Amino acid sequence: MVQKPRMCRQTETPPRLQPDISLSKRKRESLRPALSRLLPQVEKPVRYIGGELYASPSTAAKSPLDVALVYPDLYDVGGSNLALVILYDIARRLPGVQVERAYLPWVDMISLMRAHDLELFSLESCVPLASFDLIGITLPHELAGTNILELLDLARIPLHADQRGEDAPLVIAGGPVAYNPEPFVEFFDALCIGDGEEVFAEVLTLVRDLKQEGVGRRQILQALAKLPGVYVGSQPKPCIERRVLADLDGYPVVTQPCLPFVETAQDRFSVEILRGCARGCRFCSAGMLNRPVRERSATTIVRAVISGLSKTGYNEAALASLSSSDHSQIAQIVRRLNGRYAESDVKISLPSQRLDVFGSVLAQLTSAHQKKGTLTFAPEAGSQRLRDVINKNVSEQDLIQAISAAYRGGWRRCKLYFMIGLPTETDADIIAIARLANLAYDTAQEAVPEKQRSQVRLSLSCAVFVPKAHTPFQWCGQPSRLELDRRVRLLRSSGLKKRIDLKWHDPAASQIEAVVSRGGRPIGQLIEQAWRRGARFDAWSEQFVPAAWHEAAQALGLDLEQLAGATLSLDSPLPWDFIDSGVTKNFLVAEYQRAFHEQTRADCTLTSCSSCGVCQRPTIRTRLAQSRRDRQEHTRQLAGDSARTARAQEAALEPVKLGPPQAHLMKANFVETGFAASDFVEPSTEPKPAKSDFAEPLS
Amino acid sequence: MSDFRLRINFQKLGKLRQLSHLELARALERCVRRSGLPYAISQGFSAHMRHSFSAALPVGTASLDEYMDLELTSFVPPKAAVSALQQVAVFGLPILGACYVSPNEPALQATRCLANYEVELCDPEHDLADQLLAALRSTLEIIVRKKGRPRSYHLPDLLEVTQTRRLVASAPDLCRLFMPITLTEGGSLRPELILEAVAPAGRSLEIVDIIRISLRAQPDLLEHKGEHR
Numbered sequence: 044m045v046q047k048p049r050m051c052r053q054t055e056t057p058p059r060l061q062p063d064i065s066l067s068k069r070k071r072e073s074l075r076p077a078l079s080r081l082l083p084q085v086e087k088p089v090r091y092i093g094g095e096l097y098a099s100p101s102t103a104a105k106s107p108l109d110v111a112l113v114y115p116d117l118y119d120v121g122g123s124n125l126a127l128v129i130l131y132d133i134a135r136r137l138p139g140v141q142v143e144r145a146y147l148p149w150v151d152m153i154s155l156m157r158a159h160d161l162e163l164f165s166l167e168s169c170v171p172l173a174s175f176d177l178i179g180i181t182l183p184h185e186l187a188g189t190n191i192l193e194l195l196d197l198a199r200i201p202l203h204a205d206q207r208g209e210d211a212p213l214v215i216a217g218g219p220v221a222y223n224p225e226p227f228v229e230f231f232d233a234l235c236i237g238d239g240e241e242v243f244a245e246v247l248t249l250v251r252d253l254k255q256e257g258v259g260r261r262q263i264l265q266a267l268a269k270l271p272g273v274y275v276g277s278q279p280k281p282c283i284e285r286r287v288l289a290d291l292d293g294y295p296v297v298t299q300p301c302l303p304f305v306e307t308a309q310d311r312f313s314v315e316i317l318r319g320c321a322r323g324c325r326f327c328s329a330g331m332l333n334r335p336v337r338e339r340s341a342t343t344i345v346r347a348v349i350s351g352l353s354k355t356g357y358n359e360a361a362l363a364s365l366s367s368s369d370h371s372q373i374a375q376i377v378r379r380l381n382g383r384y385a386e387s388d389v390k391i392s393l394p395s396q397r398l399d400v401f402g403s404v405l406a407q408l409t410s411a412h413q414k415k416g417t418l419t420f421a422p423e424a425g426s427q428r429l430r431d432v433i434n435k436n437v438s439e440q441d442l443i444q445a446i447s448a449a450y451r452g453g454w455r456r457c458k459l460y461f462m463i464g465l466p467t468e469t470d471a472d473i474i475a476i477a478r479l480a481n482l483a484y485d486t487a488q489e490a491v492p493e494k495q496r497s498q499v500r501l502s503l504s505c506a507v508f509v510p511k512a513h514t515p516f517q518w519c520g521q522p523s524r525l526e527l528d529r530r531v532r533l534l535r536s537s538g539l540k541k542r543i544d545l546k547w548h549d550p551a552a553s554q555i556e557a558v559v560s561r562g563g564r565p566i567g568q569l570i571e572q573a574w575r576r577g578a579r580f581d582a583w584s585e586q587f588v589p590a591a592w593h594e595a596a597q598a599l600g601l602d603l604e605q606l607a608g609a610t611l612s613l614d615s616p617l618p619w620d621f622i623d624s625g626v627t628k629n630f631l632v633a634e635y636q637r638a639f640h641e642q643t644r645a646d647c648t649l650t651s652c653s654s655c656g657v658c659q660r661p662t663i664r665t666r667l668a669q670s671r672r673d674r675q676e677h678t679r680q681l682a683g684d685s686a687r688t689a690r691a692q693e694a695a696l697e698p699v700k701l702g703p704p705q706a707h708l709m710k711a712n713f714v715e716t717g718f719a720a721s722d723f724v725e726p727s728t729e730p731k732p733a734k735s736d737f738a739e740p741l742s
Numbered sequence: 743m744s745d746f747r748l749r750i751n752f753q754k755l756g757k758l759r760q761l762s763h764l765e766l767a768r769a770l771e772r773c774v775r776r777s778g779l780p781y782a783i784s785q786g787f788s789a790h791m792r793h794s795f796s797a798a799l800p801v802g803t804a805s806l807d808e809y810m811d812l813e814l815t816s817f818v819p820p821k822a823a824v825s826a827l828q829q830v831a832v833f834g835l836p837i838l839g840a841c842y843v844s845p846n847e848p849a850l851q852a853t854r855c856l857a858n859y860e861v862e863l864c865d866p867e868h869d870l871a872d873q874l875l876a877a878l879r880s881t882l883e884i885i886v887r888k889k890g891r892p893r894s895y896h897l898p899d900l901l902e903v904t905q906t907r908r909l910v911a912s913a914p915d916l917c918r919l920f921m922p923i924t925l926t927e928g929g930s931l932r933p934e935l936i937l938e939a940v941a942p943a944g945r946s947l948e949i950v951d952i953i954r955i956s957l958r959a960q961p962d963l964l965e966h967k968g969e970h971r
Contacts, residue, residue, distance in 0.1 A: 083802050083949075088760040096832050302772065302832075304758075304765045356772030356830070358791075388789040 068210035069173035069199075071105055074164045081159060085152045089304050090118040093166030096302040096355075099135055099142055101168045106141035108251035110134050111165050111175040111212075115190035116183070116582070118146040123309035125363065126181055126218065126239060128300040133244050139251050143167040143175075144301070147194045150579075150586070156197060163198035172198035177250055178212045179243070182220035182227065185509075185559040186552065186581040188570035191216075191230060193579045202571065204232045204276060209260050213250065217243070221274075222285070222332055223512035223619040226559050226566035228276035233267050235274075236622055237285030238318075240294060242272045274622075284623040289662045291318050291337035296347035299354050311359035311392065312351040316344050316376070320365040321646045321665070322397075323653065324423070325434045325638050326465065328511035329365050331626050334657040335665040336648050341372040345379050352389060361392045368396040369648075371671045398422065398437045401445040417502075418449050421460035424468075425475030431641040432467050433516075434634070439479065446483045450490035456500040459483060463530050463547070464508035466519040466638065473530050476503075477537035484540050502544035505534065507553035510607075511560050513624040515634035517617065520608040521557045524550045551589040552581060557607035563618035569595055625663075627656035744782040744792065744813035747845050748823060751838040754805045758834035763798035769832055770810055776830035779823055782813040796850040796957055797857065797925045800932055805954035809850055811843070855925040856902065858955045859933045862911060862918045864948040871908045871917035877940035878903055884939040886931060897940075900924055900931050916950060925957075 082088035093101070112131055114121025121127065127144070134142035143165035148156065156162070163172045172178060178200070180191060192202055200214065201207045207214070216227060217235040224234045235242045246267060253263050268278035272286035288294060296314055303310075319336040320329065339347075348360045362376065370376065373393075380391045398420045422442055424430045430437065442459075449457060461476050484501045491499055507527055510519050522530070527550035539545060559566055572595035580586035596603050611617070613632055620628075630653075637644060647653045648671045658664055754766060761769065771791050774781055782792045792813040799805050818826075820840045827837040865871060878901065885892050897903065902922040911918040921933045934949050941947050 082760060087762075088801065089762070089765055092757040092760050094757045094832070094834055304761055304769055306765070306768070353776065353778070356775035358771070358775065388783045388791060 069171050071103060071109070071168075071170045071174040073103060073169050074161060074171060075169040077159065077161050078164065078169060081152070081155045081161065084155060086149065087119075087305065090146070091148065091152065091166070093144075093169070095304060097299045098144070098301045099167050102141070103168060103170070107139035107255055108141070108177065108247060109175045110140055110142045110177045110179065110247060111145050111172055112142060113145045113147075113172070113178055113180045113194060114183070115147055115180060115187045115194055116580070117149055118303070118307070119305050120308050121146050121181075121183075122301075122303040122305060123307040123311075123313070124181065124183070125309075125313055125315060128297050128313075130179065130217075130239055130243050131301065132297040132299075133240065134247060137244065137247055137251070139255075140247055143170075145172055145194075145198075147190050148197075153193070153197065163194060173200050173212060175212045176254060177247070178214045180214065180216050180231075182216050182218035184582060185220055185556045187220070188227065188559060189574040189578045189581055191227070192571060192574040195230070203229050205229075207232070207260075211260075213260070213263065215246065219328065219332065220559075222328070222622055222624055223560065223562070224274050224276075224622070225564045225618040226562040226570060228274070228564065229567045231276070232264060233273050233275045235286070236272050236283055238288040239286075240288045242270065242286045245270055246273065280621070282621055282623055285332075285625060287625065287660075287663050288318070288337070289664075290666065291315070292339045292343055292666065292668070296339075296343070296351070298347060298351040300351075302355055309361065310357075311361045312348070312355050312357040313361045313363045314344055314347045314351065315339070315364060316362045316367060316370050316373075317364045320369065321648050321653070322366065322369075322436065323434050323634070323644050323646065323655075325432075325515040325634055326423075326462065326508060326511070328514050331514050331631075332624050333365065334625055334655060335663060336369075337666045338370055338372075338668045340668040341376045341379065344376050345383070348380055348391070349383060358388050359390045359392055361394050363394055366395055366397055367393045368400045369646075369671070371667045371669045371673075392416070396420065398441040398445045402448055417456040417458050417500075418454050419458040419460065420445060422479065423460065423462050424465060424472060425461065425477070425479050426472045428641055429465060429468060429472045429475075431643050432638045433462075433465055434638070434643050436643055436645070439482070442479065442483060443486050446486045447490045450487040450499065455491070455495075455498045456502075457483075457487065458502045458504055461503065461505045462508050463505050463534065464522045464527055464550075464553075466508070466516060468508075468522075468530075470530075470533060473533050474537045476505075476534055477539040480543050481538070481540050484543055499542075500544070501542070502546065503539070505531070505545070505547035507548050507550050509553055509556045509560055512617070512619045513622070513626065513631070515631045515638060517561065517631065518611040518613060518635060520610040521554065523604050523608055524554055527553075549584055549587065552584070552587050554603055554607045555581065555589075555592055558603055561611075561618075562606070565599070565601070568599055569601060572598055625655075625657040625660070630655045744815060745845060746814040746817055747843050747847070748812045748814055748818075748820070748840050749843045749850075750810045750812060750824075750827065750840045752808050752810065752831075753836050753838060754799060754803075754808055754834070755836070756804070756834045758832070759802055759804035762801050763795070766799070766835075767793075767795060769835060773827060773831055773835070773837075774812060777823075777826040779812070779818060779826055780815045782815050794849050794851065797855065797930070799954060803932075803952045803954060805957075807954065807956040809957065811850055852927050853959050854927075856958045857923050857925050857930075858958075859921045859923060860909065860918060860951075860953050860955055861921060861933050861937065861949060862916050862951040863937075864915060864950060865911075865917035866915045868915075868917075870945075870947075871919060873942050874919065874937060874940060875906065875908060877942070878906055878936075881940050884936065886935050886939050895931065897936070901936060912951075920955075 078091065082091065112127050112134070114124055114127055131142055131144065134140050144167065145163060145165050164170060165172060195202050195214070200211060204214065213232045214230070215233045215235065216231045217239050221234045221236055228234065235246065249266055249270065250263055253266060264275050265278060267273050268275035268280065271284060274280070274283050317336060317338040319333040321334060321336050322330060324330050344362065352360055364370070367373065377391060384391065420442065422430065422437060423433060423435050427438065446457065459480060463473065480501065480503050487499045487501060488496050508521060510516050510521060531547050535545065559570070573592045576591035576594050578588050578591035592603065613635070634644065644653055648665055648667060754761065771793070774791065783789045784792055794811045796809040799808070820842065824837055824840045831837050863870060881897050884895050884897050886895060900923060902924070905922045907920050909918040909920050923930055923933060933952060938947055
């Protein structure tokens, strides 16, 4: 469904103004009596009460360092966030540190809190957030910016780091979006870049010790800026190298996470079975930022699942990662766990599976309730040409085999993810999505017995391409909203079977995502102005107010269409150039150029090194529990040696010859899809690394 | 149906009064899994724990006397079962006791029960309790809006009016009422809805606290009629 544009919300709550911020430290006093009076008036009051099993004890006493971990969205969304589970566990093990959690309340509660002058509180002790020494906020996605301002405002903490007094909490951020910190830098005292396990403990220890010595805020920030992986906006550094947890397998799994009463988005026990993905999809920031691949061993995972399930009482364990079916021992893990829980109501789920290795995992998923849910696959593009451009490395044959195997194996529901607006996309690629979905539906129908054909469900979910920082497509523009709307209409009229359920993302929200994703410091003002005009919960389609963003952009003289749609030249400086994500800029440029030559690049865990630059640092290596190549052989046998794998291997072995870019083709595409030909900047044939390309390995 | 049907008595207290019935059921299911008791699972396509609960408590209502029937695959002495559950129980959902009931016993929700509630309301003028009690005794039919539609109820079917009485409140500006409400399979009304239906015109009720004090099967009630709680 396309969102209807809506007018700015008439504020039903008192106008959002920063209240008089007292310079003295906010007292750690319980707000429980005031909160209790509001609870009968709100939806799902259980979101605000705390008291979960394994949560920190409630106390009014001050500790040497009081830390609040905050997720900038509803409890229902953030309550199961694996990053916060890990960081919470780290903090509660540190001596002299007391950790609590807070979430952004839902709009009904926010209105009541403003009307009754109640400030944002922590769940465990129900004390004001402003009374904490340090507040850690995770930045899960680009649309969370306005929620961060909403929660700072509700907590009565000055929005800007430079306005915070000596006694105000230190507000520190981390998470995937922190890799481009500039749009958020004014709101945070410091941002942590990269894996949080080590740097978070270092930050807490440092702040705790300095606080105990009576050191002032400025000196604390100066000391924080010296920590590797920490960016303090007021203490700029020429280069910030992200932090990497070298040995995931050696890092303990949290088996006693807080157990929410609310049904959360991921209401199950999760074990991160591997971190990183080397498949190299060119639009994917998670795949570029979390390299190298680090696996936990089968024994570690099986032990963690057994221990976690017995301590939490969940009836489901998720083997979580960016691409779970890629784990070198996945079949063994699923087999061992299925054996352990064969006679129980406990289910093991694999949330993220690839089409091309589904066959090898399928054989292990035998119990009926594993097949009850929806299987999701992500071909991402309809045509093989476009899948080669984005380096998806799956073929139509892979999809057909996976669908056929899944429906023959007992599944009845499947969801396919696609993306529209990808670089070089033409109308033919959009029509190919419908064709491929129809083919998948027919395959599913054929795979099930005739009497059960009415049970076959296939749904299509179309996201909009968002150029993300630190990816090969960071230089590419997003098509205009009108153009995206046209492509959605084209898809709907492309003969998609009526029984296939189609959903798509709101292009207006995706445009804001693109603007923030590639934004510099001025985008911070855009976020603030949009928030002041009523924007919040932008990731919730029913709460998203495009008008607030457009008015804010107008007031600041910014053009959202231009910011999201601009194709950047390869040598233009980028706001995130000073962040060393591990992957070199040379690699990104090479991948960008290969994309326009429709050249794929194989996964380095299956073939040879792709020279992305990540493993050039000491101690940082791809760590697999066992070789993936053995398993690849097995997969190929199962999948009938799909053409994809062979092609990927050939691509990896052949040195790429970059001829002149196929500009004529691309320009023609742009005209066809409504782009102005002048929007296109030709990639130079000889990429010149930017000066800031510090990530170049020293050889 | 399993031969071992363990009836567990528990409470819903403090902050956890804000749990909905589904959230409560989920929290107790997890408690049972953590305890390691040999619970039975259904044999259907989607296996789940075999259990049932007494009448659902509304969000915001605490209870001192709740029941859950849990089917076990083997006999565990009730004391050992209670001890296993208590060790892993969440603070706010304490386990009080357990006993085995016959597998032929009707389901908890199908039993006609009497639920005794205590309701505490703001009463700054110290006249509300008397007005409400008088109204409850003199009214036969009440109109309550359910799902937006007005519905008429015969009050003596819902409330043991003769036993409804005033109790000592916890603060000077509050009043506290004792209300025995009949729960049948056909449904019942929450105490606050009954009070709102008979409240003096133009007066809005500010309810401070609602607790389900006890839950008795109806035959039980006959034996204990007139007995002070």
